[in-house]
Amino acid sequence: MKKGVVVAACAVWIITGASLIWAQGEFPMKYTQFSTSDQNMQYRCMKHVMKAEHSPSRMKALPRDFSGRATYFLAPLNGRQVLMVMDSSTPPNLYVDTNGNDDLSDEKPFTATTDGQRTQFGPISFSSPGVKEEVPLSIRVETFLRDAVPQYLTLMPDGFYSSTVQLGGESYSLALLDANFDGRYNSPLALPIPANSLTGSLSDIIALDTNKDGNFDCVQRMEIYPLAKMVAVNDVYYSLKIAPTGATVNLEKVAPPMSSLDVKCPGAELSLWSDICPTQTSGSEGKWKLPAGRYMTNSIRLVKKDSQGAEWVLTGTAREGKLRDIDLRQKKSAVLKMGPPLVMKVQAYKFFGNSSGAPGGQNGSQVSVNMSLVGQAAEQYSARITKDGHNLPPPKFKILSAAGKIMESGDFEYG
Secondary structure, X not given: OEOOOOEOOOEEEEEEOOEEEEEOEEEEOEEEEOOHHHHHHHHHXXXXXXXOOOOOOOOOEOOOOOOOOEEEEEEEEOOEEEEEEEEOOOOOEEEEXXXXXXXXXXXXXXXXXXXXXXXXXXXXXXOOOOOOOOOOEEEEEEEEEEOOEEOEXXXXXXXXXXXXXXXXXXXXXEEEEOOOOOOOOOOOOOOOOOOOOOOOOOOOEEEEOOOOOOOOOEOOOEOEEEOOOEEEEOOEEEEEEEOOOOOEEXXXXXXXXXXXXXXXXXXXXXXXXXXXXXXXXXXXXXXXXXXXXXXXXXXXXXXXXXXXXXXEEEEEEOOOOHHHOEEOOOOOEEEOOOOXXXXXXXXXXXEEOOOOOOOOOHHHEEEEEEEEEEOOOOOEEEOOOEEOOEEOOOOEEEEEOOOOOEEEEEEOOOO
16 A cells, blocks of 8 residues: 555654664643744634624724724634724724724734735734643734725635654654644544535644655645544554644554555545544555545546556546545445546536726626546546646637537636
């Protein structure tokens, strides 16, 4: 069975004479602010908050020095809806109810720093009820201004806990992120999650730089995962316990009950998020041993070589269907057929342009036509096909009238 390092916690070696002994226990973590090299992690924690249509009735007062147009937001932070108000002054100011009294008259403004259309505020710190933290919840807020009125705010953590850990005699960077913005770092993923929704900020996040390139990758090599109850390195499993503050990590070697998953699809590679232990699977003719638990498919690759040795790859997701929720808690084995034969799916969406009159139809109306390929488990694959790492030309299309007359034709575009 071909499996790589999935996610790891920390462990150390103790040298006794000429031998090495595997050690377990509690290990310290250090709080670090995000830098530009950490954007893969930071962006995985983004939470969008849409503007409120009216002033919240619970708000007692605006700031005394409020000067411009007010835009209101209620942001889920620290287990409560935190009141935020944007002042459209120049430069913009953001007022945040950091003390939870619904009164902004005692709050100082956070003044924007602007890069083109992107506007950022922070860091903004909060205390966490019931948690004696070494570092309080701290966030940054971004928005894109349109006519000086923000349509939404994007919340991101300001920092994370990290450590350099020793695993099998090698050093790896490990990180913990408060991705659900509750001021704690020990919230595991709970499955299943609603169909067609993303995990987003439903749990905290763990990251491990398994290829030691100095980055936490999130494309082909998945090094950033929602937090689970266990971690694994080279098929060795460890229970994972994290202090609510994120300051320490404790792991103990365990032997979990195992199940098997057979997708009946040689060449399938799955990135599986889990409430028990996240993993990446490949090889073994599409059949793998996994700890008994619940899984959801985050991403899919179908890989096949032709008679000339060229490698063809399809990538996909499972936003619905059987691969969305794989329940192995009470099963010794499960069979879920996925992959070919694939069925083409075309969807058309009608939307409207802006008030100035966008091109594409009467009154700015436009139609977007999307194409995908659907497998046996209702998983969807992009029409972007690669051969030896190079994109093939996009598919062509024709739109016919009821009488069979060609009304439009052209090529799809890769988005």
